[in-house]
Amino acid sequence: MSLLVPLAALSLLALPAILLLYFLKVRRPQLQVSSLLFWRPHVSDRQANAPWQRLRPGLLLLLQLLAAALLALGLMRPGLIGAAGVSSTTVVILDASPSMEATDVAPSRFQAAVARARQMAGQLGPGQQMAVILLGPHPELLAPPTGDAAVLRAALDRARPAGTRGDFAEGVSLANAILSGRPGGSIVMLSDGHSLPPPTPPRALAPLTYESIGVTGENAAVESISRTANGTIFLGLANYGREARDLKVDMVADGRLVDVLPVHLDGNTTADLTWSHLPAGTRVLEARLAPDDDFALDDAAWLLTAPPPQHRVLLVTSQNAFLQRALQLWPGLQLTTQKPADYRPGRYDLYVFDGWLPPGGIPQPALIVDPPAGLGPVPVGGQVDPGEVLPGNPQDRILQDVDLQDVHVQSAGAVRSVPAGWRTVIAAAADPLLLVREGGQPGAVLTFDLHHSDLPLRAAFPILVQNLLQYLMPGGFENQVFPLGQPVSLQVEPGTRSVQVVTPDGRTVALPSPSTPFTDTTRPGVYTVRQRLASGTRVSNFVVQLQDPTISRIAPGAAPLVQAASRPAGPAPRGTLEIWPWLIAAGLLALVLEWLVYLGVPVRRLASRVGWRRRLEARA
Amino acid sequence: MLTTGELALLGRLDLVYRRPQSGLYSGERRSPRSARSPEFSDFRPYVHGDDFRQVDWRAYARLERLVLRLYVAEEEACLNLLLDTSASMGLGQPPKWGAARRLVAALAFLGLAAMDRVQVGTLGGARLPPLRGRDGVSRAWAFLERLEPEGRAGPEDLRRQRWTRPGLTVVVSDFLADGASAGGVEAAEAAAGAWAVPLAELASRRQEAVLWQVLAPDEERPVVSGDVRLVDVESGAARELTITPGLVDEYTRALAAHREGLARVTRAVAGRFAHSTSADDLEAMMLSGLRVGLVKRG
Numbered sequence: 001m002s003l004l005v006p007l008a009a010l011s012l013l014a015l016p017a018i019l020l021l022y023f024l025k026v027r028r029p030q031l032q033v034s035s036l037l038f039w040r041p042h043v044s045d046r047q048a049n050a051p052w053q054r055l056r057p058g059l060l061l062l063l064q065l066l067a068a069a070l071l072a073l074g075l076m077r078p079g080l081i082g083a084a085g086v087s088s089t090t091v092v093i094l095d096a097s098p099s100m101e102a103t104d105v106a107p108s109r110f111q112a113a114v115a116r117a118r119q120m121a122g123q124l125g126p127g128q129q130m131a132v133i134l135l136g137p138h139p140e141l142l143a144p145p146t147g148d149a150a151v152l153r154a155a156l157d158r159a160r161p162a163g164t165r166g167d168f169a170e171g172v173s174l175a176n177a178i179l180s181g182r183p184g185g186s187i188v189m190l191s192d193g194h195s196l197p198p199p200t201p202p203r204a205l206a207p208l209t210y211e212s213i214g215v216t217g218e219n220a221a222v223e224s225i226s227r228t229a230n231g232t233i234f235l236g237l238a239n240y241g242r243e244a245r246d247l248k249v250d251m252v253a254d255g256r257l258v259d260v261l262p263v264h265l266d267g268n269t270t271a272d273l274t275w276s277h278l279p280a281g282t283r284v285l286e287a288r289l290a291p292d293d294d295f296a297l298d299d300a301a302w303l304l305t306a307p308p309p310q311h312r313v314l315l316v317t318s319q320n321a322f323l324q325r326a327l328q329l330w331p332g333l334q335l336t337t338q339k340p341a342d343y344r345p346g347r348y349d350l351y352v353f354d355g356w357l358p359p360g361g362i363p364q365p366a367l368i369v370d371p372p373a374g375l376g377p378v379p380v381g382g383q384v385d386p387g388e389v390l391p392g393n394p395q396d397r398i399l400q401d402v403d404l405q406d407v408h409v410q411s412a413g414a415v416r417s418v419p420a421g422w423r424t425v426i427a428a429a430a431d432p433l434l435l436v437r438e439g440g441q442p443g444a445v446l447t448f449d450l451h452h453s454d455l456p457l458r459a460a461f462p463i464l465v466q467n468l469l470q471y472l473m474p475g476g477f478e479n480q481v482f483p484l485g486q487p488v489s490l491q492v493e494p495g496t497r498s499v500q501v502v503t504p505d506g507r508t509v510a511l512p513s514p515s516t517p518f519t520d521t522t523r524p525g526v527y528t529v530r531q532r533l534a535s536g537t538r539v540s541n542f543v544v545q546l547q548d549p550t551i552s553r554i555a556p557g558a559a560p561l562v563q564a565a566s567r568p569a570g571p572a573p574r575g576t577l578e579i580w581p582w583l584i585a586a587g588l589l590a591l592v593l594e595w596l597v598y599l600g601v602p603v604r605r606l607a608s609r610v611g612w613r614r615r616l617e618a619r620a
Numbered sequence: 621m622l623t624t625g626e627l628a629l630l631g632r633l634d635l636v637y638r639r640p641q642s643g644l645y646s647g648e649r650r651s652p653r654s655a656r657s658p659e660f661s662d663f664r665p666y667v668h669g670d671d672f673r674q675v676d677w678r679a680y681a682r683l684e685r686l687v688l689r690l691y692v693a694e695e696e697a698c699l700n701l702l703l704d705t706s707a708s709m710g711l712g713q714p715p716k717w718g719a720a721r722r723l724v725a726a727l728a729f730l731g732l733a734a735m736d737r738v739q740v741g742t743l744g745g746a747r748l749p750p751l752r753g754r755d756g757v758s759r760a761w762a763f764l765e766r767l768e769p770e771g772r773a774g775p776e777d778l779r780r781q782r783w784t785r786p787g788l789t790v791v792v793s794d795f796l797a798d799g800a801s802a803g804g805v806e807a808a809e810a811a812a813g814a815w816a817v818p819l820a821e822l823a824s825r826r827q828e829a830v831l832w833q834v835l836a837p838d839e840e841r842p843v844v845s846g847d848v849r850l851v852d853v854e855s856g857a858a859r860e861l862t863i864t865p866g867l868v869d870e871y872t873r874a875l876a877a878h879r880e881g882l883a884r885v886t887r888a889v890a891g892r893f894a895h896s897t898s899a900d901d902l903e904a905m906m907l908s909g910l911r912v913g914l915v916k917r918g
Binding site: 027028029030031032033034035036037038039040041598 | 708711712716794796797802803804807808811839844847848849850851852853854857858859860861862864866867870871874875878
């Protein structure tokens with residue numbers, strides 16, 4: 001015998017509470033009547049109401065105590081260990097990739113998968129357990145192994161589709177972690193086959209059953225929308241289905257339909273359209289395919305006509321083509337390059353000093369590369385071999401998508417101590433290599449000469465520079481297009497008190513802090529950002545759009561491959577038979593009996609009607 | 621005590637006496653004695669000393685035998701009205717007292733309007749001298765208006781009544797006498813049975829018994845619920861109860877058993893049992909009288 005919820009033993013306090021109520025006197029209103037002739041004295045224990053008088057046992061009291069005890073025991077969920085036969089654990093992997101939002105299966109693939117998981121939860125037998133994993137970009141354990149169908153259903157209620165493809169390998173890895181030490185387990189994957197395929201089939205500790213969701217691959221999409229300098233709009237359309245389709249593209253300017261473009265798309269083809277009737281003053285242009293198909297996420301694209309925010313950047317360097325080129329990749333960036341001898345401080349959004357620092361104060365914000373020894377906000381010493389290049393914190397946003405595995409640094413300035421308010425982004429065995437200032441005016445220091453490293457030759461370098469620019473120049477998200485499901489760093493202006501984001505479906509999300517990335521980008525459309533500043537509210541927009549053709553090809557995919565791993569050995573454990581349903585039923589029965597007695601229903605007459613009279617008499 | 625409309629209603633009604641009545645004075649009620657009256661009763665052979673004026677000469681012409689023609693005598697009837705003035709009659713919503721008093725007033729009016737000998741009294745023993753004729757109506761009503769519900773009353777009070785002349789005795793009461801320590805159906809039947817002996821004695825004095833029960837609607841179907849302490853207004857006995865729908869149903873069954881018992885003991889002495897509620901108007905009460913044959917349309 002085991003108690004699954006021993007804390008529920010507190011409910012046994014109801015027993016002394018019932019007894020206490022019997023001790024207390026009931027204050028009864030007095031009523032004059034013509035006669036007591038027709039009022040039969042009721043169950044005798046109700047008349048024992050003198051204050052603190054000795055307890056008299058009675059039928060009602062016994063029934064109440066019995067019901068309370070049974071219900072309390074039921075709440076503790078006692079189980080008979082080993083009485084439920086061989087136990088088994090099923091791990092359900094629920095694919096939350098965007099393609100699961102296709103509606104070729106009513107109401108949607110994802111909802112159909114959730115319904116199937118619900119059905120499995122309802123069919124669990126004694127001793128059987130089920131866990132649910134939501135397969136998003138980072139698999140989430142919705143429900144740990146449990147035999148409680150209510151817990152599983154509640155967890156499935158929380159399941160929502162994600163904005164990016166699920167990572168199948170991570171999902172299997174999490175399932176393995178659940179099933180380790182549990183012989184006789186199984187994995188069921190409910191998917192349309194569009195999760196992120198791993199480079200090599202992952203190893204699974206239990207047999208994997210793949211249940212395919214979805215029936216069709218017919219889907220058309222607006223792949224891209226852009227505008228040239230002369231105002232011509234370019235549209236990229238694609239038909240990922242087999243059948244040719246005659247479609248119309250509704251051109252909606254600021255919510256008003258301004259044109260309809262007919263287009264014929266053969267199966268598995270793409271088409272480009274140009275359109276040059278954009279009304280003057282339009283802020284948001286939407287291109288939407290009609291009629292709707294089974295996958296709505298890629299049926300529209302949005303164009304924000306406002307130019308990306310302009311940033312003026314001053315690069316002071318003797319000669320650094322790597323840095324110059326990486327900086328120019330930033331859209332809307334006006335780069336001014338000066339030699340140290342020609343340095344003229346002006347109004348810039350960012351100052352980049354490479355191998356040199358101005359003799360007076362350093363203007364802010366500044367990115368300092370290879371500072372001279374002893375100068376700058378982070379004083380560096382002589383050149384040393386820093387050793388292996390390592391991320392200071394792999395989760396750092398500045399290192400997002402930056403691969404440092406093959407990066408080497410020949411020599412770097414030794415940092416004696418990290419000043420207060422600075423954090424290390426890239427470290428080496430000996431010294432920090434990249435530091436950024438936290439709070440207040442942003443700043444960054446790269447302690448080595450880029451020419452003494454192979455970093456500029458790696459793909460990581462332009463990404464690192466873009467991430468640094470995002471960190472150093474707030475407002476980089478404005479009028480930009482981001483992929484569906486990707487977190488957007490809202491680099492807000494300094495002094496921002498609060499940030500709110502209005503999603504395309506009208507929800508307002510308040511960010512807990514201005515520096516928190518906005519992650520709720522699972523719906524395509526135009527997002528509005530409201531920054532509350534001391535001087536007022538600044539409103540800006542960005543677009544989230546599905547840009548992944550592999551997701552737009554919604555035809556159900558093949559079952560993912562897994563490798564069999566050495567499965568947990570040993571005899572399968574026997575399950576625990578929970579007996580709380582019987583206890584609760586008995587408690588409720590006792591309550592009903594108590595109620596009947598309370599109502600004055602003659603139990604003997606009731607018993608005789610159902611043929612119990614003889615038994616009662618025999619017992620008497 | 622009664623409105624003009626109610627008096628007009630009573631003017632169309634009359635009391636029903638099941639047995640022929642024999643009184644001191646001639647009246648409007650059928651008498652057991654034969655006399656001169658427009659209503660033929662029977663023939664009988666002539667015997668010496670009979671009044672020649674009653675000989676049916678046409679029958680003599682046909683039968684050549686002397687026979688006397690007999691007629692129904694019409695004499696006054698004796699109506700005794702007894703009102704329960706115990707304290708319980710003052711309870712109920714609306715109180716039973718008003719309805720019971722008006723019922724007695726109406727029956728007295730009916731008797732006096734038919735030239736009956738009407739005697740109005742209480743179960744407790746107070747009694748007005750016999751009245752006769754419409755002149756007695758105001759005296760009877762004044763007597764009733766002076767009464768107040770107080771004290772106790774029961775079957776034993778009926779036994780203490782003294783009857784000098786045969787007639788019709790109507791007892792108007794709630795018949796909720798104290799005395800049962802335990803309530804319920806059995807106790808109610810026993811309480812109704814307690815009226816059997818007084819009714820038998822009433823019959824032995826050649827009184828035709830009519831028991832008329834008046835209860836309040838909230839006594840017929842109690843609306844009280846929950847934990848209460850019920851106090852008998854007459855005896856002061858108390859009972860603490862938790863009143864549930866089941867207990868109210870049992871109350872209703874006990875009340876029905878009590879009524880059935882009263883009807884049974886009344887039938888046993890060839891009497892009649894009627895009941896009405898304090899919410900009934902006079903017309904509804906007279907309809908109850910019509911149902912049990914105490915009242916007829918005149």
